[in-house]
Amino acid sequence: MVRPALPPNVSGQRVRVALLEARPAGLHMPHLVMATELSRSQVRRGIVYLRDTAAELGLTPLIWDRMNGYRFSSDxxxxxxxxxxxxxxxxxxxxxxxxxxxxxxxxxxxxxxxxxxxxxxxxxxxxxxxxxxxxxxxxxxxx
Missing domain, CATH: 1.10.287 (Helix Hairpins)
Incomplete structure (x- = not known):
């Protein structure tokens, strides 16, 4: 199913909210897709947006690892x-x-x-x- 294009900041905001709600745990891609109700490509664009703007948004670093998936870590x-x-x-x-x-x-x-x-x-x-x-x-x- 093709979903309408969303501005990167909208995708980024949805991904951000999902990751903050999951904190301190992380979310793997399938879980991010479900939590945000975005397509995989929209989630990827949201992740890129968050990484590009994390410092100016005052976020802790967005990291990824196999065990936890994507997450904001304060460690x-x-x-x-x-x-x-x-x-x-x-x-x-x-x-x-x-x-x-x-x-x-x-x-x-x-x-x-x-x-x-x-x-x-x-x-x-x-x-x-x-x-x-x-x-x-x-x-x-x-x-």
């Missing part, structure tokens, strides 16, 4: 764990782009200025993520 340990998972996931994706495409591209076209620039930039991004992950891991150990 900094939960935030750091979510951040670590997110950075590791992004770093893995960047490494796969580099090893699967950019390096083979650079070997086949060693004089290509664009691939040299890409490789340099992506190597820097990868190093940045590695640094963030190490810092977050140290923070968790000392906390």
């Amino acid at each position: 900094p340990e939960d935030w750091v764990a979510y951040e670590l998972r997110s950075f590791r996931k992004e770093m893995t994706a960047i490494r796969r782009i580099v090893t699967g495409c950019v390096i083979p591209h650079s070997l086949l076209r060693p004089d290509d200025e664009d691939v040299k620039l890409m490789l340099g930039q992506l190597t820097g991004v990868e190093s940045g993520f590695e640094y963030l992950i190490r810092q977050l891991e140290r923070t968790r150990k000392t906390a």
